[in-house]
Amino acid sequence: MRVAKKQFLNHFLLAIGLLLICVFSYGLVANKLGYFLDDWYIIWTYRTFGVEKFLDFFKGDRPLFSYVYMVFIPLIKDSPLNWQLFAIFTKWLSGISLWCLLRLLMPKKDLSTFAITALFLVYPGFKFHHFAVMYSQNYAILAVYFLSHIFMILAIRNPKRRCVYTILAMILQFIGIAPMELYYGLELVRPILIFLELRDDTKPLKVQLTRSFKTWLPYLLVLFGFTLFRVGFGQLYSYQLGLVNQLKSDPISTIKQLAVIVFKALVDSIFNVWVDILRQFHAAIKSGNSIVVGVSVAAGLFALLLLFYSHRTNRTTDSRITSFWLPVLGVYIILVGMIPVLIAGLDIGLAFHNNRFLLHLSVGVCILIVSLVDLIIRQGYFRLVLLALLIGISIGANFIVGNEYKKAWEAQKYFFSQLTWRVPQIRPGTVLITPEVPFETYYSGTSLTAPLNIIYSPDLNQNPIPYQMILAGSPQMKSMPELIPDQPIHRVSRAFNFQGNTSDMLVFEMPTRGCLQILSPSTNPQLYNNSRYAQLWEDLIKLSNLDRIVTNKPDAELPTRYFGSVPQRDWCYYYQKAALAEQSQQWTEIVSLYDRAKSEQLNPVSSRELLPFINAYFRTGEIKEALVLSENLLTEDGNFRFDLCRIIEDADLMNISQDREQMLKFLDELKCEGD
Helix, strand or coil, rough: HHHHHHHHHHHHHHHHHHHHHHHHHHHHHHHHCCCCCCHHHHHHHHHHHCHHHHHCCCCCCCCCCHHHHHHHHHHHHCCHHHHHHHHHHHHHHHHHHHHHHHHHHHCCCHHHHHHEEEEEECCCCCCCCCCCHHHHHHHHHHHHHHHHHHHHHHHCCHHHHHHHHHHHHHHHHHHHHHHCCCCCHHHHHHHHHHHHCCCCCCCCCHHHHHHHHHHHHHHHHHHHHHHHHHHHHHHHCCCHHHHHHHHHHHHHHHHHHHHHHHHHHHHHHHHHHHHHHHHHHHHHCCCCCCCCCCCHHHHHHHCCCCCCHHHCCCCCCCCCCCCCCCCHHHHHHHHHHHHHHCCCCCCCCCHHHHHHHHHHHHHHHHHHHHHHHHHHHHCHHHHHHHHHHHHHEEEEEEEEHHHHHHHHHHHHHHHHHHHHHCCCCCCCCCEEEECCCCCHCCCCCCHHHHHHHHHHHHCCCCCCCCCCEEEEHHHHHHHHEEEEECCCCEEEEECEEEECCCCCCEEEEEECCCCEEECCCCCHHHHHHCCCCHHHHHHHHCCCHHHEEEEECCCCCCCCCCCCCCCCCCHHHHHHHHHHHCCCHHHHHHHHHHHHHHHHHCCCCHHHHCCCHHHHHHCCCCCHHHHHHHHHHHHHHHHHHHHHHHHHHHCCCHHHHCCCCHHHHHHHHHCCCCC
């Protein structure tokens, strides 16, 4: 009894240690993050229509996945912090399930099973963790899937309860593979585990294989049944069986291409991921972010403590899966894990949108790495240090990634803050469109449509939605009409639909450095000649309609429930208010705004932001101040000569007698004629 209590206490402490590893890896920035990509419009769907709408949300995508969301969304609701914490919790649950499974399979390898689990929890190749709404539920499904294997092993070992355990294992198996199919390929690991569990060297191999197949048969029926459903009702899914069609049309080329993808995925997931970490650390340290070293060292020392604690009772004999076969099993898990991704015709690797498929492959990768360390390094304490180093730098790399998410969230929040300063309210049926935004790695036009409507239409509860965000440099444009006036726009995105017109669009630019720009049809398209979207900018600028802005209503507000504290008033606040006042020709208000900005010692981020103030000074007759600002603008950036010419010509400044000589001289320098 005392031994059992001591073992329980040891396992409990190690389980808490795994939770703290997750917190180290993902929790340091959890309270500074919001929603990204699909998370935004998942939460928007729940807020607008309620949980029942997820049946429509996943129709034509992954219809069974809707039931998973219908379970978890009402529990966590729409708090960004709660979702980040829930993602950490479910990640830990998936690790605990894996650890329990590994301990069943390798009961005498305490150190190896713990090290594999710890490395799995922080595997740095997978960088989608902070998409918390999506991946917290993926983790939960993965935990259930591991649990299916646990009950399968228990069914083999407990003949009296075999029927109950087998049924439970089959139910959990279906839950693990059906909603999202990501773990479908891992089903080919199940018969290997069954064979290893039933292995009896005293009996002929044929007898062992026959017995293993009979034990596998119930799970094979579940796998076969779901496969028939998936193929027979393929029209319900967005991911089609692209590989099958490619093999039919060009089998040799497809097989060659497949071999390249598989080899690259192996190299990326096993080797290049660590090279990528070194690049991340070098870039972080070079930019002055030395805290990542501290995080890595602290995490590594903590991991070393846990590994040492686990190592105290480590026993390395009497295991069904020997150290020699573990690396082979690891590679096998990686290869079969690729199957659903390859069938869909998708790539696997470290590139951002492809690294999401490394989640389930990381099980095999971590088994491979830990087992190789175990085989190659015989000195126990050196082995502990190396494993702790891998875990520590993985946590440091995840901390770097977390800060990238944080920057993207802050950039998106700052964008919407500026939008509310510049655009108090928007007429329904308006499209906000731009070729690109600096933070689009973590967002899409579809996902940004969610906060746009939440901010400007907080009480929305029905279709059609009033506002649509389009990133014109993305695949969204494939469903857009030709960029000419008066073309109807009808867009359907999951549970939402929008109806608008190309004549009802607001074109904007969100520069990497500087303030948000709401463009008018008179904006000089030559400003974008060096952009890869130069022609697209020219087409869009002509369609920008500033009349879509409602200027006589209070500013829309960013809901603190989602955005937390909003950015303080800075230079861009005064610039946006000046641009809004310019639209209403409130010239004295603009001059007042500039005076207030100067009194707070705020300066333009970009010389372009001086234009509304120059215009106001000209309009109010303060020519000297206007000329000083104009010369500053031209000194910094001569591309705005066109805009200055337009301001002066529109203001009819030649009728102003004061400072006429200076004006003539300035106009001569500008060479406005012919612009």
